[in-house]
Amino acid sequence: MKIKKFFAIFVYICFFTALFAEDLTARFIATQAAKKDSVEESVEYLKTQIAKINIPAEKRAAYVFLASLQEQLSLFDDAQKSYAKAAGIAAGNAEGMPEKTNEQIVLDAIRCTLSCGDYEKADSYLNSAVRNSKNQVVQEYIKLYTQWSALCKADTVEQIAEPVAVLDAYSKVDSMRHVQPAILLTLWYVTGDKKYSEKIIEKFPSSIESSIVKGDAQLLPTPFWFFVPKSGEAEQGTGSFSVADEPEKNLPQTSDKKETVFTKWQLGLFKTENNAKLLADEVKSKGFDSFITTEKRASGTTYYIVLVNEDKSGNTAERLRSAGYDCYAVE
Structure with a gap:
């Protein structure tokens, strides 16, 4: 019992x-x-x-x-x-x-593999069943990501010529309208040609791509964007939100300044130490005080972070961006 x-x-x-x-x-x-x-x-x-x-x-x-x-x-x-x-x-x-849809999820996976710089895995996803999609928007992203993968494979400026030519052709056809902001941003970033950034602001003023070229937002520091060879330096704007308020009349003015002093600027975050070292060495060769630190996430993964110390001039961020490196402040 x-x-x-x-x-x-x-x-x-x-x-x-x-x-x-x-x-x-x-x-x-x-x-x-x-x-x-x-x-x-x-x-x-x-x-x-x-x-x-x-x-x-x-x-x-x-x-x-x-x-x-x-x-x-x-x-x-x-x-x-x-x-x-x-x-x-x-x-x-x-x-x-x-x-x-599952096709959209596969596109998300492709975007992430390219952000890792893993073009081989991205190509395997691109060559899966998603390639036969009947969805127009999915097909546009497949074409865009195929060229991103080609850029990811490039080691020299000469090797980006073909994907740049293809993307330039895509930027002019209505059949790629859903991904045009991303196409134009890519072309602006790798060539430095202002005609692409001007077109983004003119045609897609409310897009995140427009915010990036204006200087209101920064590209996420990933291996794909950092290591793609560039034929020119893309210059961001100074931002459209930093307009000082006009002082009210008849109020006493003070000489106190609100200053936020940052001592370090983060350029990139990598899972591979060698990639971090490549960027740190490249930046150091251009006169910046770069170094690498590590951060272990809750997942157990260790990340290698490339940082640059602020120098006495106080304009390190501007110099980094002028040299073609996106950065953001860390305390």
Whole structure:
């Protein structure tokens, strides 16, 4: 009797455990993840919860959400793996989560592999079933990412000539209208030709690409953007948000200045020490005081961060950007 009773209790527990796992949704764990104190904690929480989801559509949506956070943290290799897992699940969209087709998820994976500088894996994704997509927008991104991959493979300025010519042709046709801002930004960045930045501001004034060329935003420091050979230096604007308020009349003026003094500027964050060293050495050869530090993320991955010390002139950031290096301040 005792054995039968124990077995009945065991079956009862297993039944309700399975029932709970089946009811666990992507929306629920995404909501709980958002309550964590940091994005890193959210990522670790999602990893533990996804394994408990049994419904394919919910698991797929959860992987997409996890990948988006990993991409936000510049964990591009982890992000592409999560996107790939999501794309490999034959299911539809989950209720209460962003809707995405598997083709769109594969494109997300390609973007992340290119951000890692891994053009071989990007090409493998590009040559998968997504290549046969009937969706016009998907086809536009495939063509764009194919040329990004070609740029990623280039070691010399001569080797970027062909993808630049193809992208220039794409920038003039209506059949590539959905990705034109990205095309123009790429052309501006690798050639330094102002006609491309002017076209971005004129045709797509509200785009993130327009913010970048104006100087209101910075390109994410990734291996793809740092190591693509450039035939010219793209000059960003000084920003459109830094307009000083006009002092009110009849109010006493003070000589106090609000100054934020930054001592270091971050140029890049890499998973490979050699890539970080290449950038640090290149920057040092141009007269900057560069060095490398490391940071271990909650995932266990160690990142190599390229930093430059501020010098006595106080205009290191301007000099870095004039030399073609995107940077942002760290305290």
